[in-house]
Amino acid sequence: MVRFENVSLSYDGEHATLRDVNFAIEQHSFQFLTGPSGAGKTSLLRLMLMALKPTSGHVSVFGSRVETLSKPQLTAARRRIGVVFQDFRLLDHLTVYDNVALPLRVLGQPESKYGPEVIELLQWVGLGDRMRVLPAVLSGGEKQRTAIARALIGRPELLLADEPTGNVDPTLARRLLRLFAELHRSGTSVVIATHDLGLMEQFAGAKRLVLADGRLHVFEPHS
Amino acid sequence: MLHIKSLLPRKSLFPKAVALDVVQGRLIEKRRVALVQRDSISGRALVTVVAIMTFLATLSAGAAFLVAQASDGWQHQVSREMTIQVRPSEGRSLDKDAAAAAALASATKGIASVRIVSKAESERLLQPWLGSGLNFDDLPIPRMIILKLGVGPAPDLRALNAALAKSVPNAALDDHRLWLQRLDTMAGTMETGAALVFVLVLVATALAVGFATRGAMAGNRDIIDVLHFVGATDGYIAREFQGHFLRLGATGAASGATLAVLIYAAAGLFEHFAMATAGGDQLRALFGSFSIGGRGYGVIVMIALGIALLTAFMSRSVVIRHLRGLY
Ligand SMILES: Nc1ncnc2c1ncn2[C@@H]1O[C@H](COP(=O)(O)OP(=O)(O)O)[C@@H](O)[C@H]1O
Ligand SMILES: [Mg+2]
Numbered sequence: 001m002v003r004f005e006n007v008s009l010s011y012d013g014e015h016a017t018l019r020d021v022n023f024a025i026e027q028h029s030f031q032f033l034t035g036p037s038g039a040g041k042t043s044l045l046r047l048m049l050m051a052l053k054p055t056s057g058h059v060s061v062f063g064s065r066v067e068t069l070s071k072p073q074l075t076a077a078r079r080r081i082g083v084v085f086q087d088f089r090l091l092d093h094l095t096v097y098d099n100v101a102l103p104l105r106v107l108g109q110p111e112s113k114y115g116p117e118v119i120e121l122l123q124w125v126g127l128g129d130r131m132r133v134l135p136a137v138l139s140g141g142e143k144q145r146t147a148i149a150r151a152l153i154g155r156p157e158l159l160l161a162d163e164p165t166g167n168v169d170p171t172l173a174r175r176l177l178r179l180f181a182e183l184h185r186s187g188t189s190v191v192i193a194t195h196d197l198g199l200m201e202q203f204a205g206a207k208r209l210v211l212a213d214g215r216l217h218v219f220e221p222h223s
Numbered sequence: 224m225l226h227i228k229s230l231l232p233r234k235s236l237f238p239k240a241v242a243l244d245v246v247q248g249r250l251i252e253k254r255r256v257a258l259v260q261r262d263s264i265s266g267r268a269l270v271t272v273v274a275i276m277t278f279l280a281t282l283s284a285g286a287a288f289l290v291a292q293a294s295d296g297w298q299h300q301v302s303r304e305m306t307i308q309v310r311p312s313e314g315r316s317l318d319k320d321a322a323a324a325a326a327l328a329s330a331t332k333g334i335a336s337v338r339i340v341s342k343a344e345s346e347r348l349l350q351p352w353l354g355s356g357l358n359f360d361d362l363p364i365p366r367m368i369i370l371k372l373g374v375g376p377a378p379d380l381r382a383l384n385a386a387l388a389k390s391v392p393n394a395a396l397d398d399h400r401l402w403l404q405r406l407d408t409m410a411g412t413m414e415t416g417a418a419l420v421f422v423l424v425l426v427a428t429a430l431a432v433g434f435a436t437r438g439a440m441a442g443n444r445d446i447i448d449v450l451h452f453v454g455a456t457d458g459y460i461a462r463e464f465q466g467h468f469l470r471l472g473a474t475g476a477a478s479g480a481t482l483a484v485l486i487y488a489a490a491g492l493f494e495h496f497a498m499a500t501a502g503g504d505q506l507r508a509l510f511g512s513f514s515i516g517g518r519g520y521g522v523i524v525m526i527a528l529g530i531a532l533l534t535a536f537m538s539r540s541v542v543i544r545h546l547r548g549l550y
Contacts, residue, residue: 106455
């Protein structure tokens with residue numbers, strides 16, 4: 001679904017954040033992207049999200065090199081990817097319901113069509129009774145789940161989550177992980193950026209992409 | 224493609240804390256919520272800036288309009304003809320004086336032709352009024368010199384007047400017209416000044432509105448980013464902001480323009496009531512009418528419209544520029 005070929009990234013043209021990174025995200029796969037803080041996990045996710053251009057090398061998404069895609073093609077590709085930002089990026093003036101509905105709304109769908117889906121998904125992530133509140137009154141975990149619901153509502157083929165358990169207690173973290181596993185089982189490719197070793201050990205079967213010193217090391221599970 | 228329905232397990236992954244308090248139907252029927260925050264501090268500040276700048280722009284436009292109207296009036300009164308009267312004076316030759324005055328007039332730029340009304344001609348013109356038995360040689364009949372003004376820039380009448388006073392003291396340039404010309408010159412200066420002020424205010428308005436829009440947009444970059452990443456097209460995002468900012472701009476511009484129109488209407492009304500008095504007459508003579516007329520109101524509406532559109536356009540360009548940087 002995503003392929004990196006000799007991808008390097010430097011924000012300032014001097015220090016390399018990523019060096020010659022090569023890997024592929026397969027369909028129906030589940031992987032952790034890990035490494036110490038500042039290793040470049042978020043940067044790598046941003047490259048996959050087509051939010052950033054590599055300094056050199058090529059990023060391919062759904063079979064096409066990103067640099068060859070037109071604006072409408074980029075938008076179409078983006079709609080096939082769900083993303084949970086590290087800082088959630090919820091819109092403060094919209095209710096939980098409206099935040100989650102956003103990806104369907106920008107498609108121009110009428111609310112009568114997407115409304116029930118949004119409500120169903122919100123109930124599934126346990127926010128059925130928080131739909132009408134603004135993000136400001138949500139707890140960290142509730143914001144997290146709202147962001148996840150927004151990432152899922154468009155039925156993405158690829159889900160990118162940046163430190164999704166960074167702001168929640170261990171119990172909730174485990175639940176969220178189960179949610180991602182559930183998604184993976186139903187066919188979505190999942191990439192979770194985390195530096196939480198304990199979390200990864202719960203899913204020992206998952207592939208690990210480890211960033212260290214700007215280079216990516218891929219560890220396949222032994223199974 | 225997967226489907227949420229098939230994806231959703233029977234039971235919620237999370238323990239239900241409270242039963243759902245939202246009736247699905249009711250939530251769905253509610254109005255469309257604006258994606259761009261409707262009421263924000265920066266939005267209100269923008270409306271205020273737009274209102275003030277529209278007010279100033281329309282006020283200065285109206286002033287320029289009034290001055291132009293008034294000076295138009297003055298210009299019509301200044302005819303294309305003037306006269307110099309040369310009075311007979313003890314010990315001086317009237318013919319010589321008339322010739323000297325005519326020569327001075329001819330030398331003045333902007334005077335197309337100079338004609339001395341001959342003695343015979345004057346006598347013929349005056350005779351019906353003075354009786355035929357008179358000896359015109361005994362009467363102090365002034366000699367008239369008729370000046371026709373050219374189409375180019377107005378002649379420097381003050382200089383001519385000064386020259387006449389120096390070398391032909393008994394010659395007099397038509398006073399009233401001289402005064403009118405001074406007014407005309409002043410009106411021209413005022414007109415240019417008012418037009419200049421108007422242009423400056425317009426430029427300042429464009430800049431202030433542009434910067435205020437950018438300022439109000441700064442807080443919206445997050446919204447642009449989020450809409451972008453959830454798959455909105457650039458056109459969709461631009462339209463959302465453009466529509467929102469057009470409303471903000473229109474609100475501000477309408478308030479500013481309305482205030483300006485009210486002020487002009489009040490001035491017109493005041494003039495109407497003051498007209499009967501001598502003061503009112505003087506005001507009218509000097510400034511024509513205070514009413515800026517249909518065209519004036521048209522200009523005000525155009526300015527307000529332009530400022531509202533400018534607000535929308537600036538927000539759009541900020542969105543487009545931001546999105547261009549995003550990939
Ligand atoms: N927008 C940016 N501009 C400049 N440097 C950046 C930017 N984003 C990240 N970096 C730098 O790139 C490196 C990797 O950052 P990041 O991808 O956020 O790492 P991680 O998510 O693994 O903590 C860090 O050194 C960080 O300072
Ligand atoms: Mg990060």
